[in-house]
Amino acid sequence: MTRISKSQIDLVTNAQDIGFWAKKYMKLEFKGPNAFGLCPFHSEKTPSFSINTLKNFYYCFGCHKSGNSVNLVMHFESLIFHEAIFFMAQALGIVIEATDDDPLSGQYEKMAKIAQLFYSHMSKNEVAIEYLKSRQITGRSAKQFLLGLSIDQASLLIKQSMISRQELVDLGFLLPASRDPNKTYCRFRHRLMFPVQNMQGQIIGFGGRDLSNSEDAKYLNSAESKLFNKRNVLYGLYQARQSKGRTAFVVEGYIDVIRLWQNGLCGAVAPMGTAITGNQISILNRYFDQVYFCFDGDQAGINASEKALIKTLEVMRDGLRVYFVTLPLGHDPDSFILTNGVNAFNTLIERAPDLFEYLDQRYLSACQGPSDLIAVALKIKPWVNEMPNSMTKRALIQFVAQKTGLGSDWLEQTVEPESPQPPAGVNPVIEKTILPNLWYNLLASARSGGVNERRKKELEAHCPIEHLPMLMLLHQPLTGQELDAFLQEHKLSMLGFSIEVFSQALINHHSSNNAMDTDNMIIQLTINYLETKINRLISRINHDSDNQQRLNLKALIHEKNSLKQQLKLNLQQGI
Structure with a gap:
């Protein structure tokens, strides 16, 4: 591995105190030699992260993470120790002399050599030059991104690179011939080459675009290796970081x-020909404050946006702002800018919905009825469930609850682990023994007319939307074509979900020592639903106090008061 003497490490760490580095990544309030801010290692509202510039030390009173300036740079730049020292030295203008016995260092040198060889080869090839002109790629861009042209003959690649055949095999540029393992051929042939760089600018792999119009794959990446893992890198990230901007455009x-x-x-970056991964989102999460997903306007692009949404929710930190740019059908960012100009593209960016608005437009607003709402709830549940605990997660739960009208309590229940513990005071035996009897009595009473019709109508009037299929089943014959039609209209998965939630409501309000007849069961459920609706109305009223145009606030207050009176009557009847 790379070895750096202690004296050189001290030279770098003593050149600037920890405050110099911390200010690059964080907002801090300085008080003498100390400074305070929100911890970068965990989510918090009140600052508990402190640094001491005299001792070159940081400590978080919340999560108890601690370290020095090198540790801080390692965290924010995703570097290992010796890489952080070199990074800091370069920023300070300090020259580091190191002994290097890392076998990968030689591979970096060879990759850089081949990239330069491809670049030189392209500059002399008319086909490649004409292709770049046709795509309106400038010479400055070609140089900035080290674009090149592959060398198609193995012997020529060996000769011009002065790298041995076996080393080129190890690097992935040559492949053994299937008929004669002693012979090799070039992995990249007739291809425009796009070098892929890591955060330090070292070349770790290549992407190649076919220029021969053959039946071969249009794009081909380097094989997976110790240097190159396409799930963990983003094309263009090095250039994006060099620009010092905090906004990324994912294409x-x-x-x-x-x-x-x-x-x-x-700030433009791209995944390596695959759907964006959680690791790639984590990189964006760390280095940027705003991320715009700008995928193609076709169905594949829509699917890519959904995957990006899911992966973003899994790792999203508080403060990260995420937007989704919708391109017209048939366009990608390249074609759109060439056709309409960059100003039109900037307009799309300015109008792009944020993550919450995109979730609303793409899923919630499209709901046409109860079944759609249930389907969306089931779809969103695992996404929210995977989110780290944060203010963003709480805000998303409230947002979805308000948009669907399902209530935040219900939504929070849906994002709990799949096997929650029984509620306090509930005997687990109830679910196995008493609940089936409750269902039998309830269904039998409903079919025979034994349930008080007024109670049943009250229940239907006030129950949450996720219970509607179950209530409809109470009115349906349990055999014959009508049941078949019911199951076709309301998917079995929706019905199962409704039964699960409906059953939990019964369990939560029943015990083995307190049997409940069918009519009182309906009363108790109605009470619960009224409480839910009142809370939902209060939430809407609070939300709309700043926007009188959306709803008639007076009407909502009147309805809330009416529900309170009804709740009082039901409570009295339930005693």
């Missing part, structure tokens, strides 16, 4: 990245 292709860069949007 699908190499040319899209270069097109945005040419037009001043220097």
Whole structure:
């Protein structure tokens, strides 16, 4: 591994105190030699992170993380120790001399050598030059991104690179021939080459675009190796970080990245030909404050946006702002800018919905009725469940609850682990023994007319939307074509979900020592639903106090008061 002497490490760490580095990444309030701010290692509302510039030390009173300036740079730049020392030295203008016995260092040198060879080869090839002109890629962009042209003959690649055949095999540029393992051929042939760089600018792999119009894959990446893992890298990230901006534009292709860069949007990055991964989102989460997903306007692009939404929710930190740019059908960022200009693209960016608005437009607002709402709730449940505990998660729960009208309490229940503990005071035996009898009595009474019709209507009037299929089943014959029609209209999964929630409501308000007849069961459930609706109305009233145009606030207050009176009557009847 790379070895750096202690004296050189001390030279770097003593050149600037920890405050110099912390200010690059955090908002801090300085009080003498100390400073305070929100901890970068965990989510919090009140600052508990402190640094001492005299001792070059940080400590969080919340999560108890501690370290020095090198540890801080390692965290924010995603570097290992010796990489952080080199990074800090470069920023300070300090030259570090190191002994290097890391076998990967030689591979970095060879990758850089091959990239330069490809770049030189392209500059002499008319086909490659004409292709770049046709795509309106400038010479400055070609140099910035080290674009090149592959060398198609193994012997020529060996000769011009002065790298041995076996080393080129190990690096993934040569492959053994299937018929004769002693012979090799080039992995990249007739391809425009896009070098992929890590955060330090070292070349770790390549993407190649076919220029021969053959039946081969249009794009081909380097094989997975110790240097290159396509799930953990983003094309263009090095250039994006060099621009010092805090806004990223996630696109699908190499040319899209270069097109945005040419037009001043220097934060453009792209996954390596696959759906964006959690690791790639984590990188964006760390280095940028705003992320715009700008995928193609076709169905594949829509699917990519959904996957990006899911992966973002899994790792999203408080303070990260995420937007979704919708491109017209048939366009990617490259074609859209070439056709309409960068100003039109900037307009799309300005109008892009944020994550909450996109979730509303894409899923919630499209609901046409109870079944749709239930389907969306089931779809969103695992996404929210995977989110880290944060203010963003709480805000999303409240947002979805308000938009669906399901109530935040219900939504929070849906994002709990799949096997929650029984509620306090509830005998688990109830679910196995008493609940089936309750269902039998309830269904039998409903079919025979034994349930008080007024109670049943009250229940229907006030129950949450997720219980509607279950209530409809109370009125349906349990055999014959009508039941078949019911199950076709209301998906079995929706019915099962409704039964699960409906059953839990019964369990929560029943015990083995307190049997409840069918009519009183309906009363108790109605009470619960009234409480839910009142809370929902209060939430709406609080929300709309700043916007009188959306709803008639007086009407809501009147309805709330009416519900309170009804709740009081039901409570009296339930005693």
